[in-house]
Amino acid sequence: MQLDKFAAPGRIAFRDGPLSPVAVVVSPYGSAEVSLYGGHVLSYRPVGHSPVLWLAESAKSIAPGKAIRGGIPVCWPWFGAAPRAGLPNHGFARTQIWSVVSTEYEKDTTSITLGLVPTDATRALWPHDFLLQLTVTVGPALVLTLETENTGAAPFAITEALHSYFRVRDVAGVSVMGLDGQPYFDKAPGGVDSVQSGPIAFAGEVDRIYARHSSAAIVNDPGVGRRISIEKTGSAATVVWNPAAGKGDAMADMAQGDWRRFVCVETANAGAGPIEVAPGAKHAVTATIASILLDKDGNPIKGREERIDVPSR
Numbered sequence: 012m013q014l015d016k017f018a019a020p021g022r023i024a025f026r027d028g029p030l031s032p033v034a035v036v037v038s039p040y041g042s043a044e045v046s047l048y049g050g051h052v053l054s055y056r057p058v059g060h061s062p063v064l065w066l067a068e069s070a071k072s073i074a075p076g077k078a079i080r081g082g083i084p085v086c087w088p089w090f091g092a093a094p095r096a097g098l099p100n101h102g103f104a105r106t107q108i109w110s111v112v113s114t115e116y117e118k119d120t121t122s123i124t125l126g127l128v129p130t131d132a133t134r135a136l137w138p139h140d141f142l143l144q145l146t147v148t149v150g151p152a153l154v155l156t157l158e159t160e161n162t163g164a165a166p167f168a169i170t171e172a173l174h175s176y177f178r179v180r181d182v183a184g185v186s187v188m189g190l191d192g193q194p195y196f197d198k199a200p201g202g203v204d205s206v207q208s209g210p211i212a213f214a215g216e217v218d219r220i221y222a223r224h225s226s227a228a229i230v231n232d233p234g235v236g237r238r239i240s241i242e243k244t245g246s247a248a249t250v251v252w253n254p255a256a257g258k259g260d261a262m263a264d265m266a267q268g269d270w271r272r273f274v275c276v277e278t279a280n281a282g283a284g285p286i287e288v289a290p291g292a293k294h295a296v297t298a299t300i301a302s303i304l305l306d307k308d309g310n311p312i313k314g315r316e317e318r319i320d321v322p323s324r
């Protein structure tokens with residue numbers, strides 16, 4: 012693919028990645044990297060903050076067909092276990108090469124839109140015509156919009172997630188707020204229905220689908236001294252995951268102890284009925300991710316966004 016026409020000095024560049032080019036997206040407020048392999052956000056760093064996303068070392072030498080561990084995998088057209096045997100967990104979007112549709116920048120924001128369309132390989136897995144587009148915008152926050160369009164003649168149904176891995180100092184000290192009182196399905200003990208009481212803590216494996224949670228969640232990380240807020244639209248569910256030592260240390264694409272370094276808070280449509288997309292119709296889900304620094308008493312430091320000078324029009 013000819014990428015030069017999508018580059019803009021100081022705002023959008025492309026570097027080589029292990030399986031595809033990686034877009035480097037820069038705005039006055041921060042930067043992000045997006046791999047065309049998987050339409051996968053690898054990193055996000057607001058100016059003056061430490062990295063917001065956790066990414067495994069194994070991402071540097073990812074093998075074709077394998078999903079990158081960390082960052083923001085796109086789980087689509089299904090979340091979790093495959094609808095029939097032999098199909099990949101979390102769908103196929105995260106292991107396909109996407110193309111660049113467009114890039115643009117304004118004074119405060121820089122965006123890239125990637126697209127995925129059917130191939131013989133995707134039709135063998137899921138026999139539908141679609142246009143899937145991911146727009147990543149770096150501004151005062153990181154905004155991801157995943158838009159599904161049914162370009163075929165028959166309806167189809169999807170589940171999906173922006174499977175965000177947030178980087179934390181030590182998961183043991185982290186809590187996730189905003190889900191108090193929400194019913195959830197707990198996969199960790201083998202599939203139990205429960206109700207959240209207070210913030211989510213990570214004393215062991217957590218693998219939960221909050222299937223009726225369409226509002227914001229906050230990752231509170233006193234270790235780093237910040238909160239990460241995740242606001243969303245078009246998402247009926249939030250998934251929260253950390254594998255803890257037992258499963259985490261057994262995962263081939265993570266180093267020992269890596270499980271301590273992240274929590275996944277996923278903007279999803281999963282766990283309840285799937286989203287039906289009629290021929291010609293579109294469905295969009297948006298996640299807005301912001302990093303908020305805390306003072307020594309744990310209170311948000313307001314009005315402390317830092318900026319850098321970048322080329323403007």
Ligand code: TA6
Pocket residue numbers: 078091100101174198218250251252275277
């Ligand atoms: O979102 C949580 C989850 O579905 C967990 O059950 C866990 O398996 C995780 O995703 C990672 O899945 P992956 O296919 O990337 O290994």
